[in-house]
Amino acid sequence: MTLQETNHRLLSARAIRGWYVVHKWTSLICTVFLLLLCITGLPLIFHHEIEELTGEAVEAPEMPAGTPNTSVDRVVESALAKRPGRVVRFVSWDKDHPGIVFVGDVASLDAPPDATRFQVLDARTAEILQEAEEPGGFMYVMLTLHVDLFAGLPGKLFLGFMGLLFLTAVVSGVVLYAPFMRRLPFGTVRRERSARTKWLDLHNLLGVVTLLWVFVVGATGVINTWAEIVLGVWRNDQLAEMTSPYAGKPPVQALGSLDRALAVAGEAAPGMKPAFVAYPGSMFSSPQHYAVFMHGKTPLTARLLKPVLVDAEALTLTATADMPWYVTALLISQPLHFGDYGGMPMKIIWTVLDILTIVVLGSGLYLWVARRKGAAAPLTETADAEAREQAA
Amino acid sequence: MRQLTLRQIFAVPLMLAVLIAIGLVTALVGDGIWDAVSWIGLGAPAAVSLWYGWGPQPPT
Numbered sequence: 001m002t003l004q005e006t007n008h009r010l011l012s013a014r015a016i017r018g019w020y021v022v023h024k025w026t027s028l029i030c031t032v033f034l035l036l037l038c039i040t041g042l043p044l045i046f047h048h049e050i051e052e053l054t055g056e057a058v059e060a061p062e063m064p065a066g067t068p069n070t071s072v073d074r075v076v077e078s079a080l081a082k083r084p085g086r087v088v089r090f091v092s093w094d095k096d097h098p099g100i101v102f103v104g105d106v107a108s109l110d111a112p113p114d115a116t117r118f119q120v121l122d123a124r125t126a127e128i129l130q131e132a133e134e135p136g137g138f139m140y141v142m143l144t145l146h147v148d149l150f151a152g153l154p155g156k157l158f159l160g161f162m163g164l165l166f167l168t169a170v171v172s173g174v175v176l177y178a179p180f181m182r183r184l185p186f187g188t189v190r191r192e193r194s195a196r197t198k199w200l201d202l203h204n205l206l207g208v209v210t211l212l213w214v215f216v217v218g219a220t221g222v223i224n225t226w227a228e229i230v231l232g233v234w235r236n237d238q239l240a241e242m243t244s245p246y247a248g249k250p251p252v253q254a255l256g257s258l259d260r261a262l263a264v265a266g267e268a269a270p271g272m273k274p275a276f277v278a279y280p281g282s283m284f285s286s287p288q289h290y291a292v293f294m295h296g297k298t299p300l301t302a303r304l305l306k307p308v309l310v311d312a313e314a315l316t317l318t319a320t321a322d323m324p325w326y327v328t329a330l331l332i333s334q335p336l337h338f339g340d341y342g343g344m345p346m347k348i349i350w351t352v353l354d355i356l357t358i359v360v361l362g363s364g365l366y367l368w369v370a371r372r373k374g375a376a377a378p379l380t381e382t383a384d385a386e387a388r389e390q391a392a
Numbered sequence: 393m394r395q396l397t398l399r400q401i402f403a404v405p406l407m408l409a410v411l412i413a414i415g416l417v418t419a420l421v422g423d424g425i426w427d428a429v430s431w432i433g434l435g436a437p438a439a440v441s442l443w444y445g446w447g448p449q450p451p452t
Contacts, residue, residue: 178402182395186404187444202445209437209444212409216416300420335420342419345431352438 016179023172028368030165031361037159037221038358040146045339045347045354047139056137058120058130060099069123072101072258078126079103079119089116091258092276095295095302099123105132109281113228153228160225167218170211177208196370203363206356213353214360220333230330234323235283242309242319243286251287252280256315258290265292265308268320272296275305280312288312299341303331404440411436 043050051057076088086105093101101123104116117132148155181188181204189201207214240247262274272294278284285291290312293305305327308320323331335341339350415433418426 177405178398181401185396186401187440189444191449205444206441208405209408209441211405212412213416213434213437216412298422332420336416342427342430342434343423346419346427346434349431349434349438352442353434356438356441 016176019172019175023169023176024368026165026169026172027364030162030169031365033159033162034166035358035361037146038354038361040142041354042351043139043142044146045350047143048340050139054137056139058097058100060097060122060124060129063099063124067124070126072262075101075121075123075126076103076258078128079105079121082119082128083132087281088279089282090118090276090278093123093274095273095275095297100129113283156225156228160222163218163222163225167215167222170207170215170218173207174211177204180204196367199363199366199370203360203367206363207360210353210356210360214357216336217339217353220337223330223333224337227330230326231284234327238321238324239284239286239291239307242307242321243289245318246286246288249288252289252312254313255280256311256313260315261290261310261312262292264310264315264317265290265294265320268308268317269294269306272306275302285309289318299335300332303335304328305331408437408440 048057072091076091080086080088083105086107087109088103088105089109090104091101092104099122101121102118103121104118106115106117117134119128119132120130121128144150147159149159151158180200184201187205189205190197258277261277265274266272275293275295278291278293280289281287282291284293284307286309288311289309292308292310294308295302295305304323306320306322309318310316311318322328339346411433413433415430415435418433419430
């Protein structure tokens with residue numbers, strides 16, 4: 001069968017109509033939310049730069065190169081001295097800012113995940129560089145709108161569903177691209193014709209050109225909405241298995257040295273550095289362990305975590321394992337969604353592609369409105385007529 | 393104008409998709425030269441969009 005014949009079969013008038021209905025309805029339902037995601041996503045691409053400008057980013061004071069870090073135990077002690085009665089849940093590091101340590105605490109270990117508050121401390125002096133703050137401000141509003149519409153997990157899953165509709169709209173859009181472009185060379189924008197024709201051409205052009213980027217950012221965004229579920233599965237699966245010898249035992253009584261635990265983890269995962277530590281009783285550990293999450297040093301391996309479980313009292317290695325595929329998929333999908341792994345030029349390209357996507361969404365909406373006004377023949381009829389002509 | 397085949401219709405979009413895929417993956421692998429390859433791969437669809445969408449009009 002030649003490609004010409006395939007063309008005939010794939011694009012019967014009925015098939016075109018069916019794909020058009022799919023494209024129209026999936027788009028109509030998700031477009032408003034996708035516009036919101038694209039617009040709130042724009043400042044998020046530059047969150048680091050914006051935080052630096054507004055003074056929200058914390059920088060460690062300059063010190064002579066090679067100034068050694070103080071003990072992590074001292075850093076944690078200093079953090080708790082500032083907030084007596086709080087319980088530490090996480091200690092984390094930022095590979096781009098080696099001079100600082102983040103210490104996250106809660107009022108009690110059973111507090112909800114979003115109740116964690118972080119202090120920023122100097123890794124070398126254990127001085128507090130930034131006190132714990134309640135979330136707020138412009139970037140917080142942008143991020144929360146983008147992630148869950150201020151509606152928690154249901155909000156995330158809802159946006160994830162809108163993302164799935166969007167991906168369906170993208171696929172149906174590609175199928176419809178063929179009949180529309182049967183007589184037009186690539187890149188044609190009929191600017192001399194009606195506004196509708198011009199915007200139809202632009203919609204098709206920008207949509208097909210940015211296709212794979214839009215699909216990857218969309219699909220990884222959908223995967224990110226499942227993060228809590230994926231990590232919940234991991235907790236019940238691999239983490240439970242690794243800590244099974246401790247099942248039913250009482251929680252740790254006296255926490256041992258975190259410095260020692262980090263040394264044990266370093267030996268268990270040579271060549272890697274700690275990304276963060278989940279304290280005993282937090283959601284990413286057992287009641288008896290420091291869960292040290294190690295990561296590598298290249299852009300890719302820095303994203304991949306390897307848990308090392310260290311008995312928080314005896315300070316001995318309990319278990320270590322590579323993350324299962326579903327956590328790895330989640331971790332890889334994050335940079336692919338954020339566009340933060342290729343320097344400033346990549347962020348600028350991400351911005352351009354985001355704006356082009358806004359144009360595709362906006363022109364799609366415009367084409368639907370224009371068609372409803374009945375200003376000209378429905379768009380499908382153009383394609384239908386062509387299909388009939390071809391079949392004849 | 394005669395009808396284009398599917399291959400003709402999707403030749404350029406497919407090429408751009410390959411460039412995007414290269415661009416998305418290379419920056420994950422390493423920094424420096426890898427980042428530069430990534431900028432070219434991802435910059436191509438942005439440039440093509442702007443050129444055909446808002447660039448100089450082709451002679452008709």
